[in-house]
Amino acid sequence: MTIWTPDPGTLHRPAYLSLAEQYARAIRDGRLPAGTRLPPQRKLADDLGLSVQTVSRAYEELIRRGLVVGEVGRGSFVLPPGGENSPPYLAERQRELIDLSILKPVTEHMHVETFRQGLHWVAENLTASAALSFRPNSVLPKHQQVAADWLRRHGVDTAPQNITITDGATSAITTAVMSAVPAGGTLAAATLTHHLLIPLCRYLGLHLEGLPVDEDGIIPEALDHLARKGCLRALYMQPAAINPMAIMTSTQRRAELADIARRHDLLIIENDMLNAMIPDRPTPMAALAPERVLHINGFTKTTLPGLRVAWLVSPPQIASTAANRHLVTNWMATPAMVELLSHWISDGTVDRLICWQREALEQRHRIAREVLGATLFRAHPQSLHIWLELPEGRDEEEFVAQGRQRGVAIASGRAFRLSERGRRDAVRIALGSTSTDELHRGLALVADVLNGTSEPLLPLI
Incomplete structure (x- = not known):
């Protein structure tokens, strides 16, 4: 497959911004999919007849827009669509979903x-x-x-x-x-x-x-x-x-x-x-x-x-x-x-609230161990969440989508990841964001997704 390259004949001043715009359009149009490695700056500068400084400023502009990530020693890579502005949690509570996506302490009346x-x-x-x-x-x-x-x-x-x-x-x-x-x-x-x-x-x-x-x-x-x-x-x-x-x-x-x-x-x-x-x-x-x-x-x-x-x-x-x-x-x-x-x-109110929170989280962790059983996950007795690494071949974004289809919201590991090097697909599951009954039901839904098919969801048309 031929990788898209910018057209030097359509560049205009300021050249760095024009070059960044070409890349931005190619990324939005899907001609440069997520994960694509951009050419080394010196090579692109030679190919387009530009200075290395101009290309460097163009890459910095793409990074500023959240379209590209630069990794020292590896190069610059296209980010997934919406990667910059997609929080790991739901922006607002949705009634039909049990929300285990947002990191909150346990709260009661x-x-x-x-x-x-x-x-x-x-x-x-x-x-x-x-x-x-x-x-x-x-x-x-x-x-x-x-x-x-x-x-x-x-x-x-x-x-x-x-x-x-x-x-x-x-x-x-x-x-x-x-x-x-x-x-x-x-x-x-x-x-x-x-x-x-x-x-x-x-x-x-x-x-x-x-x-x-x-x-x-x-x-x-x-x-x-x-x-x-x-x-x-x-x-x-x-x-x-x-x-x-x-x-x-x-x-x-x-x-x-x-x-x-x-x-x-x-x-x-x-x-x-x-x-x-x-x-x-x-x-x-x-x-x-x-x-x-x-x-x-x-x-x-x-x-x-x-x-x-x-x-x-x-x-x-x-x-x-x-x-x-x-x-x-x-x-x-x-x-x-x-x-x-x-x-x-x-x-002493702060001390009392902290002690209460510690005890409440102990109960939440017991529920997680009870519902998820033999499933291996990472946690700490006072953590507000668990980190669930997915089996080989399970995609975290697809896992999150399947969870939502069943009625539970969890957070994809992508929102926390700086590099794809050594990637292990995973999800974060918050324990304090809802009631104990909803937590129990939500974790059971996560277990259903984990133990079910990994077949991708069909698009709704």
């Missing part, structure tokens, strides 16, 4: 009542500065102290002024990435990672490199090999069971990765959203290498979804950088929510 009572407290105790001030420094210092005290109890010792308070993990991740990696720089992460990290790096013009993992997380030798190439600026980690495969990285492995980062002068972004919910957890990266770790700790996954506050702890030398990045992207966290979190930490 008790959580609604707790939130209502908390908001009543805020209404009665909200300070004038929290209600009226535009200046974070006049509102948040006392809450930074509360955060520092909490973090110290849970293994991260930092000064209050090194803490940026944000409206949840997404805001904290964005601020951390912008603080750690300059435009055009390279960030590394496990080959299966946070689904929002992928489009975020595209939007920011960053290169995102996938690192292989084993049963203990990111393989140190792979990080060292990539760092030796001299282009890497930072490493993004989810070492404590919140990652797609629910891996809990040991303290020894964390120390090895910290030593490599120190040797190559890399920053580390540690997403530690489960934090206090995991008893006897390994030492946080922020305690092993406080001089280079940006540590993220939030509460939407451990207490209740509406408590959208997260803390970003930065090394002292870049704390002001992180504060500035947060100012230009979010300005400041919502003061009323921060007031509520600080109050709930002080009166």
